[in-house]
Amino acid sequence: MKGIIFTEFMDLVEDKFGLEVLDQILEHANDDGIYTAVGSYDHRDLVKLIIKLSEITQLPPETLQQVFGQSVFNNLYATLPDSASLGECRNCFQFVRLVEDYIHIEVKKLYPEANPPKFEFISESETELVFDYKSARCMSHVCLGLVQGCADHFDEKLEVKMDQQSSDNSHVRFHLSLVD
Template structure:
């Protein structure tokens, strides 16, 4: 997993919970917390930190992942260069399509060993999108937070349903329904 995910997580933990909680989380997880944005790290370290943070804050790990995903969207968006072949997204649906069609492809070009999650688009109308999230890392709640961050960015009113397809949540179906009016 790319280091930017780790560095942003630590920044978000520190800003939301303070330096003392961040340090306690690192100590409890048995990690030093030294990550670079371009490095590659085992995703299980992030899982371990989230579990430790959950114990410290008494907030479920799923809720923490969602909050993290929502904050991460804003941070990743601000660092993302616009690509020549990219249509400017006009809303959540078009943005999510661009992630799979362009951003993940560019990530794989830059980092050949990268294994970003996959989105399989099941159906789409002007008011509803159904897509499957597939990732061996099982961060579906981070994905839910990222989607919420995207919805907020585009100032849309949307219902988001998340239904596990596999028990370990490595495959989850999202149904996004735009509320118009």
């Protein structure tokens, strides 16, 4: 997993819960907290940090993942290159499709060892999008938060339903519906 995810997570923890809580989770996780945005790290280290944050804050890990995904969307969006296809996105559905059709492909070109989630699109209309999230990292609630952050970015209101397709959340079906 790219280090930018780790640095963004630690920034979020410090901003929302304070430096003392960040220090506590790093200490309890036996983590030195030294990450660079361009480095690559084991995703299990992030999971461990989320679990420790959950223990300290008494918030469910899924909620913390969702909040993280939603809060980090704009920062990740800002790191994307200015390309014609990105500039043509006018709504959340177009952007979600572009994640699979462009961003994940470019990530693999830049970082051949990367293993981004896979989105398989089931159906789409002007008001609904259904896709499957597949990832060995089992962080579907981060994906949920990113989708919510994307909707906020495009000033859209979405109703999002998640249907587990596997017991470990490595495969989740997302149903997105635009709300008037």
